[in-house]
Amino acid sequence: MAQKKRQPLSVPELIVRKREGRKLGAEEVRGLVFGFMNGSVTDYQMSALAMAVYFRGMDFDETVAMTLAMRDSGEVLSLDDIEAPKVDKHSTGGVGDKVSICLAPIVAACGVVVPMMSGRGLGHTGGTLDKLEAIPGFRVDLSIRQFRAQLRKIGCALIGQTGDLAPADKRLYALRDVTGTVESIPLITSSILSKKLAEGIDALVLDVKVGRGAFMKTESDARELARSLVRVGTLGGKRVSALLTNMDAPIGYTIGNALETAEALEILHGEGPDDLRELTYELAAEMLRAAGVTKSKPQALRRIELAVADGTALQKMRQIVKAQDGDPGVVDNPDRLPLARHRSSITATAEGYVADIDPLELGYASMGLGAGRSRAQDAVDPGAGIRLHVQVGDRVRAGDAVATLYASQRQLLGPGADRAAACFRIGKRRPPARNRVIETIRR
Ligand code: URA
Numbered sequence: 001m002a003q004k005k006r007q008p009l010s011v012p013e014l015i016v017r018k019r020e021g022r023k024l025g026a027e028e029v030r031g032l033v034f035g036f037m038n039g040s041v042t043d044y045q046m047s048a049l050a051m052a053v054y055f056r057g058m059d060f061d062e063t064v065a066m067t068l069a070m071r072d073s074g075e076v077l078s079l080d081d082i083e084a085p086k087v088d089k090h091s092t093g094g095v096g097d098k099v100s101i102c103l104a105p106i107v108a109a110c111g112v113v114v115p116m117m118s119g120r121g122l123g124h125t126g127g128t129l130d131k132l133e134a135i136p137g138f139r140v141d142l143s144i145r146q147f148r149a150q151l152r153k154i155g156c157a158l159i160g161q162t163g164d165l166a167p168a169d170k171r172l173y174a175l176r177d178v179t180g181t182v183e184s185i186p187l188i189t190s191s192i193l194s195k196k197l198a199e200g201i202d203a204l205v206l207d208v209k210v211g212r213g214a215f216m217k218t219e220s221d222a223r224e225l226a227r228s229l230v231r232v233g234t235l236g237g238k239r240v241s242a243l244l245t246n247m248d249a250p251i252g253y254t255i256g257n258a259l260e261t262a263e264a265l266e267i268l269h270g271e272g273p274d275d276l277r278e279l280t281y282e283l284a285a286e287m288l289r290a291a292g293v294t295k296s297k298p299q300a301l302r303r304i305e306l307a308v309a310d311g312t313a314l315q316k317m318r319q320i321v322k323a324q325d326g327d328p329g330v331v332d333n334p335d336r337l338p339l340a341r342h343r344s345s346i347t348a349t350a351e352g353y354v355a356d357i358d359p360l361e362l363g364y365a366s367m368g369l370g371a372g373r374s375r376a377q378d379a380v381d382p383g384a385g386i387r388l389h390v391q392v393g394d395r396v397r398a399g400d401a402v403a404t405l406y407a408s409q410r411q412l413l414g415p416g417a418d419r420a421a422a423c424f425r426i427g428k429r430r431p432p433a434r435n436r437v438i439e440t441i442r443r
Helices: 011-019 026-038 043-056 060-071 099-109 128-132 144-154 167-178 185-197 219-235 257-268 274-291 297-309 312-323 359-371 410-421
Strands: 087-091 114-118 156-160 203-210 239-246 342-347 352-357 385-388 401-407 424-427 437-441
Touching: 011 026, 011 043, 026 043, 026 060, 026 167, 043 167, 043 185, 060 167, 060 185, 060 219, 087 099, 087 185, 087 274, 099 114, 099 128, 099 156, 099 257, 099 274, 099 297, 099 312, 114 128, 128 156, 128 257, 144 156, 144 312, 156 312, 167 185, 185 219, 203 219, 203 274, 219 239, 219 437, 239 274, 257 274, 257 312, 257 385, 274 297, 274 437, 297 312, 342 410, 359 385, 359 401, 359 410, 401 410
Parallel strands: 087 114, 087 203, 114 156, 203 239
Antiparallel strands: 239 437, 342 401, 352 424, 385 401
């Protein structure tokens, strides 16, 4: 007997189904995403669906369907003409997270092609593109043709997400951002992976941040997100692993675009803060493992240390900056980076140990100085930000400077200083030391 074909559900019926916690089929999810792109599903319907997903979640099959539909909403790059393994890294966003800027040239210097597509800062988290653009002349808007040519020639390119890759995510994220629906594990999973699966990479290493300065505040939520990303990404045909990393204090000593770029360059010179080096080397080792170029973590770490010590990572950075029209002199002389003219210091109010530095509030303070943006269309001030003089665990005396604030407009310093000063807590006992990397999650 011929099977009766079921009439497809209308968009309002699908929204109601999700609102009631029932499952959507893969074709239904795909239909919603494509309808959203062709205008038959409106912005308000998609926002309602996002809210239903926020409260009711999506299971693995639905998340995979959502990810693949968003990936297929635009161009899916192939970089198969480049033989070497191609690996990217993505961070879920932190405060002072300048890792990409030193990581990419280090990994490329170890023989892995790094086609890195990054984002801009929004809210309290900074963005790699804004940090790179602090280098005078640096262009992040390469065409796909230029991107490919640079990967072939240098083995690394640091660019912005082109509008042609996963456009459904760009539109949906804009709705989520203003409808209180960002913090949903299936929506974050499909958002991140739809873009990464369209990039033409072989493998992806994720830095899933956990703590006050991150999207995921608890280890169990971060672990669930990391597992979801690894599982869905693997099903999408890539080797995907994730590092769960601590975001309860800013990374390194700088927050703000040029300040952070200068600090990332210090790592390439074999200097810079220990926590930034630890995070960079751990992620780099995982990328070398994913690429199959080293057999063990100690071997990967030796290779990474050598690439920094013998200057090949630094040379790779000079090549990248030059190829992307930036001033390559900055790599050896970070003083050429812009730094805002007006400054003010924050001092310790008591003697003791730095017990806490609130990354979330400090991220907002830096944004208020002009280093970040609250709306996607806002411009950022490359020279604004905060330089810390201490990290958690350091001993201070009352009156010691704990941070310097930088702003181009003097009137921004007062409110910024009040907000930043409240981020430091001094205690009587030294708090226990914490590693940045908490756990590695693989398939
Ligand atoms: N980063 C993304 O790209 N998407 C999200 O949904 C959250 C963080």
